[in-house]
Amino acid sequence: xxxxxxxxxxxxxxxxxxxxxxxxxxxxxxxxxxxxxxxxxxxxxxxxxxxxxxxxxxxxxxxxxxxxxxxxxxxxxxxxxxxxxxxxxxxxxxxxxxxxxxxxxxxxxxxxxxxxxxxxxxxxxxxxxxxxxxxxxxxxxxxxxxxxxxxxxxxxxxxxxxxxxxxxxxxxxxxxxxxxxxxxxxxxxxxxxxxxxxxxxxxxxxxxxxxxxxxxxxxxxxxxxxxxxxxxxxxxxxxxxxxxxxxxxxxxxxxxxxxxxxxxxxxxxxxxxxxxxxxxx
Numbered sequence: 001x002x003x004x005x006x007x008x009x010x011x012x013x014x015x016x017x018x019x020x021x022x023x024x025x026x027x028x029x030x031x032x033x034x035x036x037x038x039x040x041x042x043x044x045x046x047x048x049x050x051x052x053x054x055x056x057x058x059x060x061x062x063x064x065x066x067x068x069x070x071x072x073x074x075x076x077x078x079x080x081x082x083x084x085x086x087x088x089x090x091x092x093x094x095x096x097x098x099x100x101x102x103x104x105x106x107x108x109x110x111x112x113x114x115x116x117x118x119x120x121x122x123x124x125x126x127x128x129x130x131x132x133x134x135x136x137x138x139x140x141x142x143x144x145x146x147x148x149x150x151x152x153x154x155x156x157x158x159x160x161x162x163x164x165x166x167x168x169x170x171x172x173x174x175x176x177x178x179x180x181x182x183x184x185x186x187x188x189x190x191x192x193x194x195x196x197x198x199x200x201x202x203x204x205x206x207x208x209x210x211x212x213x214x215x216x217x218x219x220x221x222x223x224x225x226x227x228x229x230x231x232x233x234x235x236x237x238x239x240x241x242x243x244x245x246x247x248x249x250x251x252x253x254x255x256x257x258x259x260x261x262x263x264x265x266x267x268x269x270x271x272x273x274x275x276x277x278x279x280x281x
Contacts, residue, residue, distance in 0.1 A: 005073050009071070009074040009091075010091055012070070013027075013094040014091075016094065017093075017094050024095075024096050025096050027064075027067055027071070028094075028095050029060075030060050030067065030071055031075070031088075031091075032133075032136045032137055033060070034049070034068065034071055034072055035075050035084065035088060035134070035135075036134050036135070036136060037052045037055055038075055038076055038079050038084075046076060046079065046080070049068060049069065049072040052072070053068070074087065075087065075088075084136075088139045088143075089142075089143040092139070092140040092144060093143075095140050098141075098144055099144060102141045102144040102145055103144075103148075105124070105125070106228070110228040111148065111227050111228075112227070113148075113227065113233075113234065114233075142226070145226045145227065145228075146224055148226075149223050149224075149225050149226070149234065150221050150222050150223070151221035151234065153219060153220060153221040157219050157220075157236075158219075158220060160219070160240045161216050161219055161220060162216070162240060168212060171212060171215075171240075172205065172208045172209055174248055175208040175211055175212070175244075176204055176205060178248040178249075178251045178252040179196065179204050179252075179258050180196075180204060181252045182196075182197065182255075186253060186254070186255045187253055187256050187257075188254060188255035188256035188257075188258075188259060191259075192256045192259035192260075193255045195255075195262065196255045196259055203262075207258075207261060211247060215240070215243055215247065216240075218234060218243065219236070219237065219240060219243065221234075
């Protein structure tokens with residue numbers, strides 16, 4: 001059943017785009033509504049489609065029951081798999097006008113993939129306009145925004161990316177050796193250097209594997225980041241070795257960078273403990 005859901009629903013949505021199906025707007029309203037109500041608040045138990053439809057009178061016309069059944073099968077399966085976000089993003093590009101909606105009103109510097117020198121010349125209207133009304137709709141917008149920083153890379157570049165465990169482990173070992181190298185003068189204050197010295201083997205290997213994943217995504221043209229994020233630039237290298245060499249060279253010398261890589265991502269740090277961030281500001 002699960003394979004049939006995946007094999008039928010996604011192609012159906014893609015075909016609807018090519019056929020300019022006039023029902024797509026309503027289909028997407030139903031998709032986002034079902035996604036929002038597929039699980040109960042609190043215990044997160046799955047809610048039946050019949051209950052979802054009756055939650056606010058009648059969420060859609062009876063003529064759309066056939067589509068709603070197929071959408072529910074797809075979204076309910078995604079929820080049970082713990083992959084709701086991935087399932088919504090898989091069909092993101094079928095949402096009508098999504099590219100226009102996602103990039104609407106964004107400044108040129110927020111869309112530029114070149115190194116940024118300035119942030120724009122004029123202040124802009126920042127009033128709330130509710131363009132994303134559900135978490136599912138946010139996932140759709142995020143997928144489209146992330147695609148803007150993606151590139152189609154030459155096949156030669158893709159073939160150069162390590163994909164077998166023997167090669168990956170070789171690169172990871174080189175990175176671990178660079179991280180723990182304390183010979184000679186190192187960049188970083190006493191606290192940063194001490195942080196690196198006291199990191200366990202498991203933590204260091206985990207960090208090296210995270211860097212391996214990111215280093216593979218970059219030459220694949222899939223950095224997975226929104227274009228408006230500051231300090232982002234996707235540099236191209238002749239080979240994966242060249243990219244990895246520069247990464248290990250920096251971490252061998254700079255323990256400040258290693259320590260910074262261990263810091264919690266700011267989004268998570270801020271959301272988990274806003275009081276500390278407020279007190280520090």
